[in-house]
Amino acid sequence: MQRIGVFVCHCGTNIAGTVDVKAVAEALKNEPGVVFSTDYQYMCSQSGQNMIKEAVAEHRLTGIVVCSCSPRMHEATFRKTAQAAGLNPYMVEIANIREQCSWVHKDMPIGTEKAVILAKAAVAKVNLNAPLTPGESPVTKRALVIGGGIAGIQTALDIADAGFPVDIVETKPTIGGKMAQLDKTFPTLDCAACILTPKMVDVAQNEKIRIFSYSEVTDVKGFVGNFDVTIKRKARYVKEDVCTGCGLCTEKCPQKNVPNEFNLGMDNRRAIYIPFAQAVPKVATIDPNYCTMLKTGKCGVCSKVCTAGAIDYSAKDEYIEERYGAIVAATGFNPISMEKFDEFAYSQSKDVITSLELERLMNAAGPTGGTLLRPSDGEHPHTIVFVQCVGSRCAACEQKGKEYCSKICCMYTAKHAMLIRDKYPDTDVYVFYIDVRTPGKNFDEFYRRAVEEYGVHYIKGMVGKVSPEGGKLKVQASDLIYGKQLHIDADLVVLAAAIEPDKSARGLATMLTASMDTNDFFTEAHPKLRPVESPTAGVFLSGTCQGPKDIPETVAQAGAAASKVIGLLAKDKLLGNPCVAHSDEMMCNGCSTCEKVCPYGAITYQDKEFRMPDRTTKVRRIAVVNEAVCQGCGACTVACMSGAMDLRGFSSKQIMAEVDAICK
Amino acid sequence: MQVNEYKPLIVAFCCNWCSYAGADLAGNNRLNYPADVKIIRVPCSCRVNPMFILRAFQRGADGVIICGCHPGDCHYTSGNYYTRRRMALLFSMLDYLGIERERTRVEWVSAAEGAKFAATMKDFAEKVASLGENKRLEDLRCKK
Ligand SMILES: Cc1cc2nc3c(=O)[nH]c(=O)nc-3n(C[C@H](O)[C@H](O)[C@H](O)COP(=O)(O)OP(=O)(O)OC[C@H]3O[C@@H](n4cnc5c(N)ncnc54)[C@H](O)[C@@H]3O)c2cc1C
Ligand code: SF4
Ligand code: SF4
Numbered sequence: 001m002q003r004i005g006v007f008v009c010h011c012g013t014n015i016a017g018t019v020d021v022k023a024v025a026e027a028l029k030n031e032p033g034v035v036f037s038t039d040y041q042y043m044c045s046q047s048g049q050n051m052i053k054e055a056v057a058e059h060r061l062t063g064i065v066v067c068s069c070s071p072r073m074h075e076a077t078f079r080k081t082a083q084a085a086g087l088n089p090y091m092v093e094i095a096n097i098r099e100q101c102s103w104v105h106k107d108m109p110i111g112t113e114k115a116v117i118l119a120k121a122a123v124a125k126v127n128l129n130a131p132l133t134p135g136e137s138p139v140t141k142r143a144l145v146i147g148g149g150i151a152g153i154q155t156a157l158d159i160a161d162a163g164f165p166v167d168i169v170e171t172k173p174t175i176g177g178k179m180a181q182l183d184k185t186f187p188t189l190d191c192a193a194c195i196l197t198p199k200m201v202d203v204a205q206n207e208k209i210r211i212f213s214y215s216e217v218t219d220v221k222g223f224v225g226n227f228d229v230t231i232k233r234k235a236r237y238v239k240e241d242v243c244t245g246c247g248l249c250t251e252k253c254p255q256k257n258v259p260n261e262f263n264l265g266m267d268n269r270r271a272i273y274i275p276f277a278q279a280v281p282k283v284a285t286i287d288p289n290y291c292t293m294l295k296t297g298k299c300g301v302c303s304k305v306c307t308a309g310a311i312d313y314s315a316k317d318e319y320i321e322e323r324y325g326a327i328v329a330a331t332g333f334n335p336i337s338m339e340k341f342d343e344f345a346y347s348q349s350k351d352v353i354t355s356l357e358l359e360r361l362m363n364a365a366g367p368t369g370g371t372l373l374r375p376s377d378g379e380h381p382h383t384i385v386f387v388q389c390v391g392s393r394c395a396a397c398e399q400k401g402k403e404y405c406s407k408i409c410c411m412y413t414a415k416h417a418m419l420i421r422d423k424y425p426d427t428d429v430y431v432f433y434i435d436v437r438t439p440g441k442n443f444d445e446f447y448r449r450a451v452e453e454y455g456v457h458y459i460k461g462m463v464g465k466v467s468p469e470g471g472k473l474k475v476q477a478s479d480l481i482y483g484k485q486l487h488i489d490a491d492l493v494v495l496a497a498a499i500e501p502d503k504s505a506r507g508l509a510t511m512l513t514a515s516m517d518t519n520d521f522f523t524e525a526h527p528k529l530r531p532v533e534s535p536t537a538g539v540f541l542s543g544t545c546q547g548p549k550d551i552p553e554t555v556a557q558a559g560a561a562a563s564k565v566i567g568l569l570a571k572d573k574l575l576g577n578p579c580v581a582h583s584d585e586m587m588c589n590g591c592s593t594c595e596k597v598c599p600y601g602a603i604t605y606q607d608k609e610f611r612m613p614d615r616t617t618k619v620r621r622i623a624v625v626n627e628a629v630c631q632g633c634g635a636c637t638v639a640c641m642s643g644a645m646d647l648r649g650f651s652s653k654q655i656m657a658e659v660d661a662i663c664k
Numbered sequence: 665m666q667v668n669e670y671k672p673l674i675v676a677f678c679c680n681w682c683s684y685a686g687a688d689l690a691g692n693n694r695l696n697y698p699a700d701v702k703i704i705r706v707p708c709s710c711r712v713n714p715m716f717i718l719r720a721f722q723r724g725a726d727g728v729i730i731c732g733c734h735p736g737d738c739h740y741t742s743g744n745y746y747t748r749r750r751m752a753l754l755f756s757m758l759d760y761l762g763i764e765r766e767r768t769r770v771e772w773v774s775a776a777e778g779a780k781f782a783a784t785m786k787d788f789a790e791k792v793a794s795l796g797e798n799k800r801l802e803d804l805r806c807k808k
Contacts, residue, residue, distance in 0.1 A: 070684075070688045072688060096705075098691065099690075101699075103692050104694065104698065106698075517736075599740055599741045633710055634744075635740070636707065637711065637713065638714070638750065647707070650711055655704060655711075655716055658704050659704065659723065663719075664723070
């Protein structure tokens with residue numbers, strides 16, 4: 001039997017104004033288990049807490065009920081008090097007689113009656129409380145960043161800066177992500193490469209950072225503090241530590257007609273390639289889909305020209321295993337496919353391009369050396385039409401596009417329009433938009449400049465159809481403000497394609513047991529208060545894999561994610577939440593029902609030997625909860641049909657006792 | 665005005681992260697609702713075992729309401745989906761046993777919806793009160 005002390009707080013007049021606190025303390029005196037009951041002005045004050053400590057000593061209390069404000073307010077306070085008095089902190093329960101009683105009921109007798117019932121329920125619960133100790137687990141002081149775009153780069157640099165080792169896993173042969181493909185960047189118009197490539201070099205030179213490029217995460221086991229990750233290093237057929245990145249092979253390879261993905265297929269590369277001049281790591285990669293040597297065993301030119309002897313046609317995929325304390329997802333985004341938007345004739349004309357393709361066409365390192373030329377005939381375009389929100393904000397066309405706003409397109413189109421008008425003042429530029437959305441520091445000013453200084457024609461309206469005709473693109477559109485139909489003969493049409501999370505993100509989320517929203521963006525633990533953490537402990541989010549963002553926002557979030565990782569890795573051990581599930585091995589029949597409902601993958605099964613009454617032994621399969629992974633939701637406890645699974649701190653018996661106390 | 669003022673007994677299971685916080689907010693904003701409602705805090709609405717509800721009715725509750733985070737907002741990602749499905753089943757069984765549909769309810773109340781919490785409780789308490797005492801379960805009840 002417990003020896004419970006009940007402490008009824010007045011909270012000034014907050015509680016005492018509507019609840020007769022003395023009567024509550026008096027009424028509780030005869031409850032089973034209660035050996036002491038009193039009231040006080042402010043329980044949470046120093047003297048209130050001292051009163052509790054003294055009572056614990058004097059009455060040899062084993063449990064405490066505080067009738068006060070919400071446990072969300074002071075549960076932690078009173079648990080600390082209990083601990084200081086030598087009790088287990090989990091022997092404390094709070095009866096919420098302020099927020100859920102005195103503040104919502106006006107009548108003293110009614111308030112008092114309810115307060116007594118709530119206090120009795122808390123006493124009934126404490127009678128069944130058991131001391132709980134949070135589990136401890138060690139922390140592996142190494143972080144994994146998945147994705148090497150600007151988000152992953154910034155996160156890795158910040159973590160390394162704090163002294164912790166970081167690995168970056170990047171699927172492409174180089175880090176850099178989409179930002180490496182951009183020309184100039186809003187709102188300052190500085191060149192993307194000028195601000196990105198120094199960071200890429202920093203990553204390469206940082207002793208704390210290892211880059212696993214051309215690699216993928218294939219398996220994740222374990223939990224916060226100790227994730228066991230398998231990384232597949234795809235065969236590159238070039239020894240990374242031997243290749244000097246001279247690029248001779250990429251000039252001599254006879255296989256010239258491989259679409260160059262870095263320039264979005266607008267020009268060709270060789271079968272052995274370095275994506276771009278500032279690639280990190282700067283090593284060649286052989287594309288097995290095009291290499292004649294790998295396909296037919298005949299050729300071998302690259303191996304002959306490579307003076308370093310870096311080529312290895314017999315290379316195989318390798319798997320490495322590493323343990324990490326924290327994982328950051330930074331898998332970024334991609335523009336959606338334009339397949340379903342054929343009203344804009346993307347598949348019919350080379351002169352209908354996406355904005356990302358335009359970035360490459362304007363980039364000095366792009367297929368045209370930075371001169372804006374029509375892909376079809378290499379002529380300079382005189383009339384350019386931009387179409388906004390292609391596939392974004394498409395509530396009605398769910399099958400085709402996305403419901404959300406891609407957020408970055410209004411700004412990059414203003415940038416494109418401005419840069420074109422600046423370089424080619426003889427060009428007419430039209431932008432068709434639904435709304436121009438430019439919230440952000442110096443953003444609206446930027447857009448106004450495009451309209452006012454650069455004379456870009458912004459037209460509120462929709463483009464209905466683009467038809468290629470006699471070398472021109474006939475654009476049919478409506479001007480919603482003047483209420484008329486427009487027909488424009490354009491030379492180039494640029495589609496601001498919606499962006500979506502990388503396709504690999506969903507599989508990754510499953511491996512990480514991190515959740516995603518319906519659009520496959522990673523979900524944050526709390527949309528406002530925990531924006532860079534995933535609901536899964538130890539998994540953090542950086543950049544556009546969490547939602548559409550521009551570079552400044554991506555970098556800010558990347559830094560925030562890094563600081564959360566640093567906070568975690570700085571700890572020597574992690575204290576868990578002791579209110580976790582556990583299964584009674586005598587009752588569990590190993591049916592596997594609980595595993596299926598657990599959102600965190602906390603339940604596994606074990607074969608255990610049991611001694612039978614007849615002295616034989618029998619092996620039975622039983623459920624085992626990993627306490628470091630269990631978040632204590634209780635889903636499994638209800639799913640379990642054998643009644644084997646229960647939740648510490650919220651056990652079935654405890655809740656039932658509360659029900660009984662309330663329904664007396 | 666009811667002459668013989670009958671007070672229903674209502675048990676409300678509230679999840680710690682959304683609905684319990686919503687109830688706290690109703691308190692912060694001093695939004696009145698009937699004192700007949702007594703709240704039990706659970707980590708997630710999916711912690712509510714049908715057994716608890718049966719027990720409440722067995723012990724004389726006149727109505728039981730379960731509140732959780734809105735679909736998609738569950739602190740534990742998917743707990744409230746389990747609640748939704750489990751309770752749909754349980755409530756139809758209870759209906760069959762004689763506990764009217766109006767005596768049981770699942771509601772989604774976020775931590776920001778103090779007003780919704782108070783309004784929901786008021787509405788539920790009124791509905792339950794209009795049904796009167798939960799007599800039809802007398803045979804199954806242990807109450808004397
Ligand atoms: C046309 C266009 C113009 C833009 N112009 C501007 C501008 O002027 N100013 C501005 O601020 N922003 C601009 N942006 C936005 C900017 O590109 C993004 O904010 C930024 O690139 C986001 O960086 P990220 O690291 O989150 O994603 P990404 O750049 O997409 O990087 C993600 C990286 O992760 C890798 N990856 C993906 N999946 C995996 C996996 N499973 N395993 C390992 N690696 C993986 C990818 O290969 C990639 O390298 C523009 C965007 C577009 C489309
Ligand atoms: S309580 Fe929730 S998190 Fe813990 S094992 Fe059960 S289902 Fe998984
Ligand atoms: S649901 Fe219950 S009986 Fe089945 S494996 Fe899990 S704990 Fe054991």
